[in-house]
Amino acid sequence: MSIPYGRQDISEEDIRAVCEVLWSDWLTQGPAIERFERIVAEYCGVRHAVAVCNATAALHISCLSLGLGPGDRLWTVPNTFVASANCGLYCGAEVDFVDIDPRSYNMDVGALSARLVQAEHSGRLPKVVVPVHFAGQSCDMAAIRVLADQYGFRVIEDASHAIGGRYRERPIGACEFSDVAVFSFHPVKIITTGEGGMVLTNRDDVADRLRLLRTHGITRDPAQMTLSAPHGPWYYEQVELGFNYRMTDIQAALGASQMSRLGAFVERRRSLANRYDQLLEGMPVIRPHQIPDAHSSWHLYVIQIADGWSSRAEVFRRLRDSGILVNVHYMPVHLQPHYRKLGFGTGQFTVSERYYERAISLPLFPALSDDQQTEVVQALKTALQ
Numbered sequence: 001m002s003i004p005y006g007r008q009d010i011s012e013e014d015i016r017a018v019c020e021v022l023w024s025d026w027l028t029q030g031p032a033i034e035r036f037e038r039i040v041a042e043y044c045g046v047r048h049a050v051a052v053c054n055a056t057a058a059l060h061i062s063c064l065s066l067g068l069g070p071g072d073r074l075w076t077v078p079n080t081f082v083a084s085a086n087c088g089l090y091c092g093a094e095v096d097f098v099d100i101d102p103r104s105y106n107m108d109v110g111a112l113s114a115r116l117v118q119a120e121h122s123g124r125l126p127k128v129v130v131p132v133h134f135a136g137q138s139c140d141m142a143a144i145r146v147l148a149d150q151y152g153f154r155v156i157e158d159a160s161h162a163i164g165g166r167y168r169e170r171p172i173g174a175c176e177f178s179d180v181a182v183f184s185f186h187p188v189k190i191i192t193t194g195e196g197g198m199v200l201t202n203r204d205d206v207a208d209r210l211r212l213l214r215t216h217g218i219t220r221d222p223a224q225m226t227l228s229a230p231h232g233p234w235y236y237e238q239v240e241l242g243f244n245y246r247m248t249d250i251q252a253a254l255g256a257s258q259m260s261r262l263g264a265f266v267e268r269r270r271s272l273a274n275r276y277d278q279l280l281e282g283m284p285v286i287r288p289h290q291i292p293d294a295h296s297s298w299h300l301y302v303i304q305i306a307d308g309w310s311s312r313a314e315v316f317r318r319l320r321d322s323g324i325l326v327n328v329h330y331m332p333v334h335l336q337p338h339y340r341k342l343g344f345g346t347g348q349f350t351v352s353e354r355y356y357e358r359a360i361s362l363p364l365f366p367a368l369s370d371d372q373q374t375e376v377v378q379a380l381k382t383a384l385q
């Protein structure tokens with residue numbers, strides 16, 4: 001039996017919640033969406049939650065809602081899934097990167113600060129910066145907020161890995177230091193809706209635009225209309241160019257049901273991460289470093305192979321051969337062929353590149369048993385020799 005690196009956890013109760021929607025009057029645009037949004041907003045302590053079809057769409061309309069467009073610049077990290085950068089390209093903006101911190105693997109605030117000084121000189125400051133809470137551990141948001149106020153950029157937290165995590169005792173998604181935060185509900189993430197995403201914000205103006213952009217730019221609210229008067233009860237106006245980025249009620253019902261186990265999921269992930277820390281003690285691997293302000297949701301447990309041992313490729317192959325389906329997060333985005341076409345290349349963000357050469361994500365998900373975890377560590381021991 002092989003052990004995957006991540007797996008969703010679906011209960012009988014989740015299935016019942018989905019079936020109830022299937023028997024109801026609404027499969028989409030019904031009450032389950034609002035309920036799911038309210039549950040997540042209350043959990044995070046944030047004013048608005050807007051559910052959409054996936055986190056990539058959430059990032060896209062977040063950028064648009066903050067006014068990102070042609071001639072603007074978006075900065076993110078290379079050590080992320082491509083969607084964190086692609087959202088800038090969708091808007092016609094220029095994308096650039098800030099390297100990661102070698103210990104936390106999150107955006108290096110010192111590097112961000114240095115690049116901002118240069119960018120100010122050349123008149124090329126970013127409009128939007130997207131810090132990514134890698135593996136579920138928060139970036140240093142207070143420091144990023146200080147720079148945002150100083151240089152006037154907007155902040156989108158890519159919290160795709162991080163629902164259930166905390167920063168300075170408040171849930172990630174509270175948006176205390178950012179304009180918006182985005183969650184993903186893809187099956188490998190902390191909770192799932194099959195496909196799904198959500199944008200959180202405390203800004204009323206941004207929430208209004210997010211809701212418009214999610215459904216074609218169409219409104220039924222007279223206050224948002226631009227023509228003279230409603231022609232009748234059927235009347236709606238398309239006031240800008242939006243998309244069909246809606247989540248279904250089927251998905252939202254699954255999400256709401258999963259939320260009741262979020263605490264337990266994160267607790268189990270944390271306990272498995274602590275156990276990995278102990279079991280890997282003394283082995284030639286670098287374990288994930290945690291900053292004091294953050295409580296990770298532990299989406300991933302990433303190790304780096306220490307120098308002088310088998311190569312990452314070799315260790316990876318041996319683990320896969322023994323049925324441990326490890327993974328790698330991430331090949332730096334600036335090295336993807338599409339970004340090379342835009343002028344990026346090797347040697348530009350060396351911390352991310354070096355990290356990538358040595359990183360392996362070990363299996364981590366709530367249903368991973370202690371015995372399976374021990375098996376993973378045994379296989380790793382053998383693979384390293």
Ligand SMILES: *Cc1c(COP(=O)(O)O)cnc(C)c1O
Nearest residue numbers: 054055056081083160184185186
């Ligand atoms: C998964 C992920 C996304 C995209 O999420 P989808 O819901 O699959 O669109 C974006 N950013 C990061 C960091 C992710 O891990």
